[in-house]
Amino acid sequence: MSAFTEWVRDFEAQVERRRAVGDPDFTRTAHMPAPIVASVQRFQVGESGDGANLIAKASTGGDADYQAAVRMFVAEEQNHARLLALLLASAGATTIGGHWTDAVFVRLRRALGLRLELMVLLIAEVVALGYYRALRDGSGDPLTSEVAGRILADEQRHVPFHCLRLREGFARTPAVVRRLVRGIWWVLLVGATITVTWDHGPALRHLGVTRRGFVVDVAGLFRTALSGVQDRRNSLLPSQTIGS
Ligand SMILES: [Fe+2]
Ligand SMILES: [Fe+2]
Incomplete structure (x- = not known):
């Protein structure tokens, strides 16, 4: 049994839960001002990758549970892209083909090994x-808040995973190397957040x-996530979500 057996069960339970709950009612109209539409369009692109690269890298480690969990993790991210596309359609907007921030991010990730x-x-x-979290709490639109809340709940599990x-x-x-890695990680986090x-x-x-x-908000969430990476007493079970 690997440390990821619990995670496989959790991802499977989430599939069942989604099936039972169904989608939000997308026949409603979403009221989204233009800047929110443009912003959601960019996040929709970011969620829509096929994950083939990550799945291939995960399959080299020999942990069958981790491989299965990564496949279901990728499916959850693709479901986010689907929900955001439906939300945009409810607001009378379309998805976009790509955005430079996503292109940079994808190229960077492809060039790296699994850990990086x-x-x-x-x-x-x-x-x-x-x-x-900001979209759920600040949009003032019930459909947008519902979709953002559902995606947020998944992302809260993805972090400890x-x-x-x-x-x-x-x-x-x-x-000493771990300390150096942590420093570089923080620089990347701050750079990405400012972008x-x-x-x-x-x-x-x-x-x-x-x-x-x-x-400040993202830095606080990242600090909590890093403590999960470092502290071995922290069990990192699926129930331990980060950032409600
Ligand atoms: Fe996502
Ligand atoms: Fe995620």
Whole structure:
């Protein structure tokens, strides 16, 4: 039994839960001002990758449970893209073909091994936690809040899932190297978060979040996530979601 057996069960339970609950009622109209539409379109692109690269890298590790969990994780991200596309349609908007921030992110991740890819992915997940929380709480539109809340609940599970694999990945890394990695990780996190606040500034303003507030928020979430990677007493079970 691997550390990921529980996670396989959790991902399977989520599939069942989604089936039982069904989709939000997308026949309603979503009222989204233009900056929110532009912002959601960009996040929709980010959620829509096929994950083939990550699945291929996960399959080299020999942990069948982890491989199965990664497949279901990728399916959840694709479901986010589907929900956001339906939300945009309810607002009378379309999806976009691509965005440069996503192109940079995808190219960067492809060039890396599993551990480094997960480090970059964790940054994206933590930024997403801050973003969907702001969208859920600040949009003022019931359908938008419902979709953002559902996606947020998944992202809250994704963070400890990646943290567990990263903890295993760094288990034999000397403490001094780990400290260096942590420093570089923070630099990347701050750089990515500032890029997002710059790119999504008008939308964040509509949501009642200042750029500075967003950076502080994401930094706090990242600190919690890092403690999950480092602290071995932290069990990182599926029930331990991060960032409500
Ligand atoms: Fe997602
Ligand atoms: Fe995610």
